[in-house]
Amino acid sequence: MAISNSLTRLLGVEHPIVLAAMDLVADARLAVAVSQAGGFGFLGAGYGDAVWLERELANLGQAAQLQQPFGIGFITWSLARQPCLLDRVLAAKPRAVWFSFGDPEPFVRRVKDAGALAVCQVHTVGMALDAVAKGADIIVAQGGEAGGHGISQGSFTLVPAVVDAIGDKVPVVLAGGAADGRALAASIMLGAQGVVMGTRFYASVEAAGRDTAKQRIVTASGDETVRSIVFDISRNNVWPHPFTGRCLANTHTQRWLGRELELMRREDVIAEFARARETGDFDTAPVIAGEAVALIQDIPSAKDIVRRTVTQAERLLAGASEWITTERTAAA
């Protein structure tokens, strides 16, 4: 059994489950593991660290299993500063390149001319219409539940609104808050063709993150994340409007939320934050994770995550018609 739709056909995968292109966390090991499990793995090239990218592309190439398709994701406004990285990436023959946060127009044509798919992440209906007009092959509609950068409208209203706006021209994938088969089945009811999972795959064996970060994802409840610009300010990397970022609440966010203007001038705190990121002190450094932490209780392999998600979603979809009765209730 498998859930088969326009997304799985376009990506050439068995399951409509996409690894979020999490900056540095989604390295070759994790991307290969997700693709081998029948999902679609993205490398998280993020801001575009050329050394990291060369290494991880080499690791991808060495994975004899490279029969499976893979993709590479960029922070678009950062890629625009070193556009040559796109040529390097296209030479590796990815199935898809994912653009998040910024105008994809300078890049979409080159991706398509190279025979790859252009995946565009959006956070509003307006952004979705714009991306489709510019040639997007797949739309990732990312709700504010997601970890990392984004905007605030939730997946639950964003996804159906995007589907209504762009019709069935381009498949829509839900991102933000998805961690299990319930989310996959629900996303299909909302009109999406599948899910992106980030935080769920961060808390996997293969993710390139510290075990202590993964453990915090397991421990945190859904009301222990925060959307802000505190972590951007703290690392001297303030993003363009209107993006903010979600991470786990910790001592640092408790201390600085609402005091952003003061924080900008506190070089001592910014230096302390840099040290904490190096040493993995997550009372100060951010664990970049979304509200899906509410649903994450363990650190399994990526393969187990894909398998569980698919099994649960298939069971829910197969049994969905059982909710409907032809009888009237007593009161009706």
Add this chain to the structure above:
Amino acid sequence: MAISNSLTRLLGVEHPIVLAAMDLVADARLAVAVSQAGGFGFLGAGYGDAVWLERELANLGQAAQLQQPFGIGFITWSLARQPCLLDRVLAAKPRAVWFSFGDPEPFVRRVKDAGALAVCQVHTVGMALDAVAKGADIIVAQGGEAGGHGISQGSFTLVPAVVDAIGDKVPVVLAGGAADGRALAASIMLGAQGVVMGTRFYASVEAAGRDTAKQRIVTASGDETVRSIVFDISRNNVWPHPFTGRCLANTHTQRWLGRELELMRREDVIAEFARARETGDFDTAPVIAGEAVALIQDIPSAKDIVRRTVTQAERLLAGASEWITTERTAAA
């Protein structure tokens, strides 16, 4: 056909669709219309205006159609200041009383002793566990997409997390972001037994709101709402921590968001805000609506809203198994 489950049986209704107890907007006319359509109507008694409550209870009583069950919703921390209102309400023999925002413990036993159901609205898993321990018969898990007061975690992660925490002891209803049959079908996939709809019913013929407010709901896109404490400050009614409120973005929120401390001292602005609420100047006064505005394009009758929602959800649930194929995709 009907969607039948523990919620419809408990409430004695045909459809698992609940009218949000929107303060003043959900009056007897709207509550009766929703109940007559096969959903469950709540009066929105809000802060507990005794004159309003007497009038609307009388209107409910006059509705010869009072064969249908109905309920009454309170802001719990406000009810605690005039607890006698609960006796008045219980004398009207509601099927359910809904407690939002505050500790329901002083009231739950009285509701149950009167033979009614205690509905408790929660915004976190911790609140859900607490409400169940105190005797809640139904849990409304309200995500931050909702209009009016709440907290920020989204429906998409809150609902399954609450279901995991409380098991199948007590039915969970999704609130926040639901406006159509996609939301109802998705909420069932997430483990809920139905949906609360507020903003969707606000933009109905029967809702007790100004047409200009309803039109703004129709016009607004999903990224044109804002969660803040600006409207609470502006009417001198600051709520207990940790609640904030969502409304449509307008000139007033654009002007004052981030300047709350200044706003508190601006008596001229607070007076202007009071006048705007009286005259229905919604550039200044708030339209209290949630992210579901993304999905609302018209102002139909409550009956049409219920019918469309059910029809769409039934179609989606009945056809859900068609997403599953026994074939493998070419790439698998």
